[in-house]
Amino acid sequence: MKYHILAFGAGFLLDQLFGDPYFLPHPIRGIGWLIAKTEKTLRAGNPQGNPTEREGAERRQGKILVVIVLLFTGMLSALISFGAYAMHPGLGVVIEAVMTYQILAARCLQMESSKVWKQLNAGSLEEARKAVSMIVGRDTEHLTEEGVAKAAIETVAENTSDGVIAPMLYTALGGPVLGFLYKAVNTMDSMVGYKNEKYLHFGRAAAKLDDVMNFLPARISALLMVGTAFISGKSYNGKQAWRIWRRDNRKHASPNSAQTESVCAGALGIQLAGDASYFGKVVKKPYIGDPTRAVEPEDIRRTNRLMNRTAWICEILCLGILIAVAV
Numbered sequence: 001m002k003y004h005i006l007a008f009g010a011g012f013l014l015d016q017l018f019g020d021p022y023f024l025p026h027p028i029r030g031i032g033w034l035i036a037k038t039e040k041t042l043r044a045g046n047p048q049g050n051p052t053e054r055e056g057a058e059r060r061q062g063k064i065l066v067v068i069v070l071l072f073t074g075m076l077s078a079l080i081s082f083g084a085y086a087m088h089p090g091l092g093v094v095i096e097a098v099m100t101y102q103i104l105a106a107r108c109l110q111m112e113s114s115k116v117w118k119q120l121n122a123g124s125l126e127e128a129r130k131a132v133s134m135i136v137g138r139d140t141e142h143l144t145e146e147g148v149a150k151a152a153i154e155t156v157a158e159n160t161s162d163g164v165i166a167p168m169l170y171t172a173l174g175g176p177v178l179g180f181l182y183k184a185v186n187t188m189d190s191m192v193g194y195k196n197e198k199y200l201h202f203g204r205a206a207a208k209l210d211d212v213m214n215f216l217p218a219r220i221s222a223l224l225m226v227g228t229a230f231i232s233g234k235s236y237n238g239k240q241a242w243r244i245w246r247r248d249n250r251k252h253a254s255p256n257s258a259q260t261e262s263v264c265a266g267a268l269g270i271q272l273a274g275d276a277s278y279f280g281k282v283v284k285k286p287y288i289g290d291p292t293r294a295v296e297p298e299d300i301r302r303t304n305r306l307m308n309r310t311a312w313i314c315e316i317l318c319l320g321i322l323i324a325v326a327v
Helices: 002-018 027-043 051-087 089-103 106-121 125-133 145-192 204-230 238-248 257-268 298-326
Strands: 276-278 281-283
Touching: 002 089, 002 106, 002 145, 002 298, 027 051, 027 089, 027 145, 051 089, 051 145, 051 204, 089 145, 106 125, 106 145, 106 298, 125 145, 145 204, 145 257, 145 298, 204 238, 204 257, 204 298, 238 257, 257 298
Parallel strands: none
Antiparallel strands: 276 281
């Protein structure tokens, strides 16, 4: 347990200091490659013509994809982690710290969204659209300045749970093996969990599993973010964050995505969500929050500060619980 505590804390600090250097290979890219290759292999023998047979085949293939990706991810991460500890406890701590660092994404999220703010602040809308397209799934080529800022804010708010708090909680609970299993599910959902013609049936298993794994972490993240808003100064409104979360946390097709988005909207006094275009098709979405004021580029930085402070609070709480259990 003491080694896990050391590695868990060190991994968080590494993420805060360095983020994800672009020149280094990242295991999440490896998981993405595995998902893409497995999907291609599974789909190769799809029946043609009969829609019912094709639908059933795609659902079975989607379940097989989930099993293959989770087995491979769990076995490899366990082999690396337990193998390192078997060689030497010091090596085990170092390897676990690096794996924890790779699981968390707070610094990377902040860096990528800050690129959007930088371009908006410089008055370069076209470059801002390109920057935000790297972190969102929606179509960005026709977004206004406010639309670009909203897209970046929503991504940071949603990923406060998916990319920071949820993986942190799973890693604290089960080490890097459970942390990477969570990341594998989350990556599958981001790649095949779309409700379009191609993935509606094939991605169903991955999407449902992601909903289950994020159910509690999303709500814990929201509560932590509300608490953070109360102690983060005049730029944030804790009471409003609580009110909007209570009112709007179900205003999303996903049972989890609106949890932290609604807190963020309330804390900043802005309105998020609404209709968005995906693959050329407009998807109708309800608004989250109240339009107390217009969204502005600086809200991207405010959201990043809210996300990062929430991450620090969660890390301190997790370490405190781990230490209490160890004692």
